Amino acid sequence: MKQQTLKKLISSEVAILLVLLLLCVVVSIITPSFATPTNILNLLQRTASTGVVAIGMTFVIATSGIDLSVGGQVTLIGILAAYAFESGMSIPVVVLMIFALGIAFGAFNGLFIAKLKFPAFMVTLSLQLITYGFSLYLTTGRSILINCEGYDFWGLGRVAGIPVPIIIFIVVTVLGLVIMKKFTIGRKILAVGSNEKGAWYAGINVVKTTFIAYIIAGITASITAIILSSKLMSATPTLGDNLELDAIAAVVIGGTSLSGGSGFIIGTVAGSLIIEVITNWMTLESIDPFLRDVVKGAIILLALLIDNIRRGKLTKNDFAG
Secondary structure, X not given: OXXXXXXXXXXXXXXXXXXXXXXXXXXXXXXXXHHOHHHXXXXXXXXXXXXXXXXXXXXXXXXXXXXXXXXXXXXXXXHHHHHHHHOOOOHHHHHHHHHHHHHHHHHHXXXXXXHOOOOHHHHHHHHHHHHHHHHHHHHOXXXXXXXXXXXXHHXXXXXXXXXXXXXXXXXXXXXXXXXXXXXXXXXXXXXXXHOHHHHHHOOOOHHHHHHHHHHHHHHHHHHXXXXXXXXXXXEOOOOOOOHHHHHHHHHXXXXXXXXXXXXXXXXXXXXXXXXXXXXXXXXXXXXXXXXXXXXXHHHHHHHHHHHHHHOOOOOHHHHHO
16 A cells, blocks of 8 residues: 555656755755856756757657657757758748758658557667768768847747746647647547557557657757757757757656656656756756766666656565565
8 A cells, every 4th residue: 555655656746846846945955056046047948948858758758659869850950940041041931941840850750650660769769860960961060150130039038037948948838738638639649658559449540649749749859959059049960969868867757657658748847857957056066067967877767767666667575685
């Protein structure tokens, strides 16, 4: 009974929010500069890029899939956008192109995974290598500057004093929450992830549903590409480095199981914030930047441990001996 209660508590979004709150309180006590309004605002801005990608990743993982290509998608989309601005294209045209590219990448993954039944891990890993490879080929490793007046609004602008990336993050969160909880496609995605064969017998188009999940991930990657490229007003071959790992960790920490069948948007947002709070604290304490990857790796392992506990794959007997 106690074990079931513990699993239920660990699986709830409320628990993740409480962990986030506790973490913020502890970090604020250890490092008072963390709780300053300026730092909190900067933290939320940095979380926006990871958080938006993580929301898209939630839909993919909810189908029991995975998308290792989102970082490469963000990178290549940003670079192609920079070249488009160089050629004289206007902001609306480039933004439409960015979304079209995100949809195209999502469709690429969806075609091979949903229709042709290729393993999601291998398909998205292949696209990751393709996108990063093309990014290096097109740039020869250099930054491409974006000289377009007004484009920086999406990464550096403010509305009523609130940074635009935070507003975008909130909008994407609300849309993700509504799609997952209120729209039929959200329930279909959860059904496919929970039991693909059962979903098919229930009349759900499994191929179409999985395809849409990867399209959503591609769209969120394109939004993140806009945020990052407009914030830096440049695009580099490292624009989306490690985004996929941060996104996966945020999703799992937030309560969505890697085995599929669940999808917690608010939990994903909290997971993204937890990762950023820890990274921000390490920056404020001037901890060696190379150790940040060590901490992120440990966070991913912790996320996997939590996921296994949720699914009942690990019990106290496994640790006894």
